[in-house]
Amino acid sequence: MIKVFAYNNNICYQGQKLKNNSDTINLALEEIKKVQFAQNDINYVYKIGAKPPFKNGQEVYDFIKNSKIKIKFAPMPSHDTHAQWDIDENTIKINEIYKNNKNKAVVLAISEAIIHEAGHAKDNDGESSIQEELNCLSLNAMAHRDYDRKYPNIYDSGQENIVKNGVTLYSEIYFEQNPYRLIKKIQKSYSHLPPGDVIHPACNLAYAIKYNHF
Numbered sequence: 001m002i003k004v005f006a007y008n009n010n011i012c013y014q015g016q017k018l019k020n021n022s023d024t025i026n027l028a029l030e031e032i033k034k035v036q037f038a039q040n041d042i043n044y045v046y047k048i049g050a051k052p053p054f055k056n057g058q059e060v061y062d063f064i065k066n067s068k069i070k071i072k073f074a075p076m077p078s079h080d081t082h083a084q085w086d087i088d089e090n091t092i093k094i095n096e097i098y099k100n101n102k103n104k105a106v107v108l109a110i111s112e113a114i115i116h117e118a119g120h121a122k123d124n125d126g127e128s129s130i131q132e133e134l135n136c137l138s139l140n141a142m143a144h145r146d147y148d149r150k151y152p153n154i155y156d157s158g159q160e161n162i163v164k165n166g167v168t169l170y171s172e173i174y175f176e177q178n179p180y181r182l183i184k185k186i187q188k189s190y191s192h193l194p195p196g197d198v199i200h201p202a203c204n205l206a207y208a209i210k211y212n213h214f
């Protein structure tokens with residue numbers, strides 16, 4: 001079974017060990033270690049009903065390392081699929097169109113995608129739900145804001161899809177006062193999923209997204 005950051009399907013690709021990761025992925029992992037979620041951001045995501053699966057980037061990094069999760073570039077079904085969690089291969093896959101791209105904005109975007117997929121990997125069940133996506137999206141949205149604070153204007157130069165239409169857009173709409181755009185975006189990508197699951201009971205927002213009750 002596959003978890004997706006965007007909304008697409010499984011693609012197989014030969015694995016590689018964490019220590020053999022490309023420089024781009026190693027750079028992303030180094031950034032992950034330093035990620036801190038702002039308390040205001042944590043308060044906000046809990047308020048809308050999300051439960052972030054990790055407290056900070058170091059926890060994400062340690063989980064990836066201790067679980068022996070591999071990270072690699074792999075083909076994806078489309079430009080809009082930025083990353084996938086492949087439970088069968090214990091691997092987080094990043095769209096290979098970013099392979100060897102060391103542009104800082106792209107490295108940070110890849111790190112956010114890794115953080116998101118690690119959130120999926122944590123429950124080890126190979127299933128997803130709108131609530132689980134809300135939880136995992138809160139991770140990349142909060143990490144994005146941490147990078148924005150640490151590296152002002154870093155994303156301005158990033159024209160790549162993963163930067164502009166991926167992590168930047170998600171972070172922006174996640175923290176908008178009016179959740180309309182977040183709801184529409186999640187409906188577009190994840191409306192086929194159940195509102196919640198045993199490990200991730202649906203909050204009101206997840207039910208609202210699923211059944212379009214507003």
Ligand SMILES: [Zn+2]
Pocket residue numbers: 003004005006116120133136
């Ligand atoms: Zn996801």
